[in-house]
Amino acid sequence: VPSLIPGGGLLPIPAPAPLQNVSYLSRITAGLDPTASVLAQPPLVGNVDPSKIDEIRRTVYVGNLNSQTTTAEQLLEFFKQVGDVKFVRMAGDETQPTRFAFVEFVEQDSVARALTLNGVMFGDRPLKVNHSNNAIVKPPELTPQAAAKELESVMKRVREAQSTIAAAIEPGRMLGFICFKKESKSNLLLSSLHSRVSPKC
16 A cells, blocks of 8 residues: 655645646556666665665655645656555655655566656656665654553543533533544543443444
8 A cells, every 4th residue: 555654845735737748658668678677776875774775776766846736646646657656755845946756666676667757747847767865764653552652642632622612512511422443442442431432433
């Protein structure tokens, strides 16, 4: 399942301009040698964390993006045509005319196909697609303890809001609905509340 990293510095933007030259992809991918290997990758420079080498080899740098109209969602859709995309991260100063992004694929073979898109028009600008020298910085995964602590904090704020609303509406009576995606989270909440509750949404 592809993921978009939140907090990529995107501006709230109007409806984006339609993408051009998407049909170009079918001509490019038809002409690619299916046995093309990733041996053509340039050597990594600097002090590289060995655990990140595979991620770097599956990632491309995409430059010359219009800051006002390009979104991570557009890049995800565009690059899905050359391979399964794992992550997209917008980067650069959104106040400048152009920005850049990193696109990480599931398979290294997708990088070779993505590199053939260098110079293709994306909106109103030609893309600059190169091998990446960096892995995408991803948000840390929460440990079960950290997730429980975050849930506890959120539920404290919910109970405070419920109390405030209940006091304003009718002292002594409170009604509320909360729906969770995972039953384990709702069970944790239900065990902490001292009121009549129904476990079904």
